Amino acid sequence: MRLSYPSNVKIIQVPCTGRVDILHLLKAIEDGADGVYVAGCLEGECHFIDGNLKAKRKVLYVKKTLEEIGLEPERVEMFNLSAGEGPRFAEIAREMVQRIKELGPSPVNMKKAA
Amino acid sequence: MIVADRKSLNEILDMIKDLKNILIIGCKGCVTVCNVGGSKEVGILASILKIARKKEGHPLEVDEKILERQCDPEYIEQIKDQVEDYEAVISMACGVGPQFLSERYPGCRFFPALNTTFFGGAVQHGIWEERCAGCGTCVIHYFEGMCPIARCSKSLLNGPCGGSAGGKCEISKDVDCIWDMIVRKKMEQGRLDDLLEFMPAKDWTTSRDGGPRKSVREELVQ
Numbered sequence: 360m361r362l363s364y365p366s367n368v369k370i371i372q373v374p375c376t377g378r379v380d381i382l383h384l385l386k387a388i389e390d391g392a393d394g395v396y397v398a399g400c401l402e403g404e405c406h407f408i409d410g411n412l413k414a415k416r417k418v419l420y421v422k423k424t425l426e427e428i429g430l431e432p433e434r435v436e437m438f439n440l441s442a443g444e445g446p447r448f449a450e451i452a453r454e455m456v457q458r459i460k461e462l463g464p465s466p467v468n469m470k471k472a473a
Numbered sequence: 474m475i476v477a478d479r480k481s482l483n484e485i486l487d488m489i490k491d492l493k494n495i496l497i498i499g500c501k502g503c504v505t506v507c508n509v510g511g512s513k514e515v516g517i518l519a520s521i522l523k524i525a526r527k528k529e530g531h532p533l534e535v536d537e538k539i540l541e542r543q544c545d546p547e548y549i550e551q552i553k554d555q556v557e558d559y560e561a562v563i564s565m566a567c568g569v570g571p572q573f574l575s576e577r578y579p580g581c582r583f584f585p586a587l588n589t590t591f592f593g594g595a596v597q598h599g600i601w602e603e604r605c606a607g608c609g610t611c612v613i614h615y616f617e618g619m620c621p622i623a624r625c626s627k628s629l630l631n632g633p634c635g636g637s638a639g640g641k642c643e644i645s646k647d648v649d650c651i652w653d654m655i656v657r658k659k660m661e662q663g664r665l666d667d668l669l670e671f672m673p674a675k676d677w678t679t680s681r682d683g684g685p686r687k688s689v690r691e692e693l694v695q
Contacts, residue, residue: 382513385520389527427482428525467527 360445364452376400376437377410384421384435391468394434394459398451401439411439431462474503474594475567476601477510477587479518486525488584489561494534495522496559497586498552498574500543500566507601510565510587512539518565518586543570549577556581592623609679609686615672617658622675624651630672 373379376399387395397418399411415437422432436455440447489495497515504510519535526533536559540548543566556562556574561582564570567589575583592605606623612630613620622628626636626644633652636643640653659665677683 380513382516382520385517385524389520389524424482424521425524428486428521428528430524430528467524 362445362449364449365456368452368456375405375407375410376414377405377407379414379417381417381420384418385424388421388425388430388434388465388467391465393465393468394436394455394462396436396438396451396455398438398440398448401441404441430466433458433462434465474506474592475589476507476591476593476603477504477567477589479509479514479565480586480588482521482525485518485563485584485586486522489522489533489563492533492560494536494559495561495563496536496538496552496556497522497563497565498543498570499537499539500564500570501539502542502544502566504566504587507595508599510567512537515539515565518563540566542566543573546573546577549573553578607680608675608677609683610676612672612675615667616655617662617664619651619655619658621651621655624649630675 371383376397379397384395384397397414399414400406402411402415405411418435418437421435425435426432436458438451438455440451497519499505499510499512499515501511504514505512508514515537519537522533523535536555538552538555540551542548543564556578557580559581561584562574563584563586564574565586567587568585571583571585575581591603592607593601593603596602603623605620606628608622611620612622621630621632625632626642626648627634629652633650633656637650637653640650642648642650656665656668659668679686
């Protein structure tokens with residue numbers, strides 16, 4: 360489809376979003392990512408039964424944790440779309456990049472730069 | 474197993490607010506089984522603390538370590554060469570861990586990351602319930618395998634009380650009345666008459682009322 364999406368989105372492939380761990384998301388933030396999102400299959404359509412629902416709970420945990428230490432929970436998000444929805448994938452990438460731009464750089468990075 | 478919950482992040486951050494390098498020690502015993510102090514939880518806490526401190530512009534160095542158990546001297550001994558490299562150590566074990574650590578290494582500072590809550594088990598993945606109060610004199614054989622000391626809000630030995638309604642305890646709709654369950658099971662098994670027998674007041678000296686407890690097994694003492 361040759362769809363374009365923002366080049367600052369770095370994709371890390373996993374066999375199923377059920378493989379995504381709380382630590383993967385936290386390490387991304389810790390190492391300076393301004394935001395991180397998980398793109399999983401539609402709810403109820405996980406090939407491995409409930410991998411995307413497990414990922415959803417982990418994303419929620421990370422959001423709550425970030426909020427507890429005063430970081431915007433919006434920097435972490437879970438999206439659901441099917442493998443056939445290429446245009447939606449590009450749209451989500453643009454949506455997330457726009458959201459992070461509005462939030463500004465992660466305070467974790469700003470202090471490092473200062 | 475011993476069940477615990479992690480302290481709030483702000484409480485933990487406050488304990489270490491002036492420190493620059495710490496060690497977090499997990500435990501492979503009970504707290505690993507109840508998913509609060511094992512290697513994964515140590516990694517998560519280390520990452521969160523680093524994020525929080527980077528954000529404040531006051532970075533923290535955190536190392537991670539997991540011990541087989543923190544309630545046995547032989548495992549506590551394993552950190553003797555590294556414990557003094559840190560300004561403080563956070564223990565992710567039950568309340569026994571930080572105490573055994575500070576007894577062995579009196580020159581170091583130890584902080585608890587967990588609130589130890591009760592003796593219990595997992596009723597489903599992610600949910601643990603209290604089953605034992607560690608009173609020192611087990612009486613569950615009188616009550617069809619259910620403990621009114623740990624599971625009745627009033628620890629009644631001659632229940633139920635007037636606060637039992639619809640199988641629930643008056644303190645919360647989420648708390649089952651254990652006396653309702655005991656009576657039902659006695660009825661099902663045709664032994665309701667057992668409950669006509671009065672249970673005298675329990676001797677609480679084997680519990681906390683007798684002061685700190687100690688168990689000595691002479692055949693093992695060297």
